[in-house]
Amino acid sequence: MEHYDRAETWDRETIERVQLVRLKNTLRQALRSPFYKDLLGRAGVSPENMRNLADLRQIPFTSKEHLRAAYPYGLVSVAKDELVRFHASSGTTGTPVVVCHTQDDLDCWADLMARCMHMVGIRRGDVFQNIAGYGLFTGGLGIHSGAERLGCLTIPAGTGNTRRQVKLLRDMRVTALHIIPSYALYIGNALLEEGEDPRSLPPRIALVGAEPHTDEARRRIEDLLGLKAYNSYGLSEMNGPGVAFECLEQNGLHVWEDAYIAEIVDPDSGEPVPDGEQGELVMTTLCRRGMPIIRFRTRDLTCFLPGDCPCGRKHRRLARIAGRVDDMLIIKGCNIYPMQVEQILMSFREVGENYLIVLENEAGMDRMRVQVEVRSEYFVDDMRALTALQRKIANRLRDEILVTPKVDLVQQNSLPRAEGKAKRVEDRRHAGI
Numbered sequence: 496m497e498h499y500d501r502a503e504t505w506d507r508e509t510i511e512r513v514q515l516v517r518l519k520n521t522l523r524q525a526l527r528s529p530f531y532k533d534l535l536g537r538a539g540v541s542p543e544n545m546r547n548l549a550d551l552r553q554i555p556f557t558s559k560e561h562l563r564a565a566y567p568y569g570l571v572s573v574a575k576d577e578l579v580r581f582h583a584s585s586g587t588t589g590t591p592v593v594v595c596h597t598q599d600d601l602d603c604w605a606d607l608m609a610r611c612m613h614m615v616g617i618r619r620g621d622v623f624q625n626i627a628g629y630g631l632f633t634g635g636l637g638i639h640s641g642a643e644r645l646g647c648l649t650i651p652a653g654t655g656n657t658r659r660q661v662k663l664l665r666d667m668r669v670t671a672l673h674i675i676p677s678y679a680l681y682i683g684n685a686l687l688e689e690g691e692d693p694r695s696l697p698p699r700i701a702l703v704g705a706e707p708h709t710d711e712a713r714r715r716i717e718d719l720l721g722l723k724a725y726n727s728y729g730l731s732e733m734n735g736p737g738v739a740f741e742c743l744e745q746n747g748l749h750v751w752e753d754a755y756i757a758e759i760v761d762p763d764s765g766e767p768v769p770d771g772e773q774g775e776l777v778m779t780t781l782c783r784r785g786m787p788i789i790r791f792r793t794r795d796l797t798c799f800l801p802g803d804c805p806c807g808r809k810h811r812r813l814a815r816i817a818g819r820v821d822d823m824l825i826i827k828g829c830n831i832y833p834m835q836v837e838q839i840l841m842s843f844r845e846v847g848e849n850y851l852i853v854l855e856n857e858a859g860m861d862r863m864r865v866q867v868e869v870r871s872e873y874f875v876d877d878m879r880a881l882t883a884l885q886r887k888i889a890n891r892l893r894d895e896i897l898v899t900p901k902v903d904l905v906q907q908n909s910l911p912r913a914e915g916k917a918k919r920v921e922d923r924r925h926a927g928i
């Protein structure tokens with residue numbers, strides 16, 4: 496295995512030994528923040544209590560609500576003048592969740608990110624275009640720093656302006672890029688519409704992540720753009736990107752266990768679930784001094800993939816994120832994940848990339864409407880063909896989610912598109928609309 500650094504090649508025994516040492520250090524550091532001094536104090540937990548990794552379970556969880564309540568500096572564990580940057584999680588309304596970093600924290604993050612990129616074949620000399628927001632969102636500066644650390648010629652392209660993005664990709668002969676999956680599909684289709692071949696774009700590797708997407712959507716990106724796409728997972732509370740990443744096998748995301756402790760728990764009981772069983776991901780930082788976070792409830796649903804990865808790395812693999820604990824929709828008593836709907840929609844070749852699930856309430860009855868963009872070449876004048884397609888999609892969805900949705904077929908590019916992460920669900924049930 497070609498590796499970026501030693502820790503990438505550690506065996507289980509080494510990983511777990513280092514984790515325990517780093518966990519104790521993290522607790523010692525965290526106790527310097529008002530938040531953890533209080534939380535750990537009340538739970539009666541001290542670094543000395545940690546005799547093995549299972550002792551971690553004595554520590555109470557930290558939630559997003561905790562972080563909001565401690566805004567802005569309640570979890571900071573160093574003197575303020577050691578902090579050099581902060582980021583915030585995206586899409587939050589009201590009080591944001593902010594994470595503050597020291598220079599060492601940023602260095603460690605850049606190395607993790609560089610390790611991810613190296614793992615999928617990106618090297619010094621590659622030209623890397625980062626199509627991500629360069630504001631508080633961590634996908635901008637986070638991935639940027641990793642690419643520079645690796646020695647790539649790094650283009651901070653930012654988001655939007657499809658024409659300019661494409662021009663940069665071509666003119667700079669970009670070999671690798673980072674892009675959110677919905678935008679990758681959008682760019683590819685925009686080129687197709689203009690009669691250009693998106694497969695002729697130079698990049699051979701794409702890092703895709705930051706929003707939930709299915710394996711089907713990934714394969715579409717690969718076919719459309721003629722490249723390999725690797726799933727990148729992270730969240731602001733754990734730095735951002737660089738937490739877990741697919742290797743060349745494209746079968747699960749290695750979570751970097753020298754820098755994090757990952758647990759998967761039953762979202763209701765908080766107890767660990769066995770490998771292979773889905774639960775909520777809970778994460779602990781092991782290499783952060785500015786603002787350590789311990790046992791953070793990500794609300795993301797995944798499982799540990801059992802068995803070893805053929806690539807030889809011993810860092811455990813997470814399955815692709817199946818959804819959020821909190822995006823589960825309940826319609827007529829059925830639990831539904833938007834990703835189930837996407838999976839079905841994407842299996843129809845007539846269906847374009849953009850769709851919207853609208854939840855409505857009619858006279859006390861919940862109703863689900865799925866607005867689906869149909870590719871231009873299939874959006875024909877033949878009503879019979881369209882009605883048949885509509886029925887076929889509705890039936891397939893019913894078989895999967897046990898609720899029959901109303902399916903609206905609309906023209907390509909007619910649904911609103913988000914600037915950042917795609918918005919897939921609109922809940923109008925309680926809005927009085």
Ligand code: AMP
Nearest residue numbers: 584585704705706707727729730731816
């Ligand atoms: P933020 O902190 O605003 O960047 O949001 C982090 C959240 O984005 C995570 O908790 C996930 O819900 C989602 N996310 C990030 N990367 C992925 C990915 N590769 N697949 C699915 N969801 C993701």
Ligand code: ZN
Nearest residue numbers: 742744804806
């Ligand atoms: Zn692997």
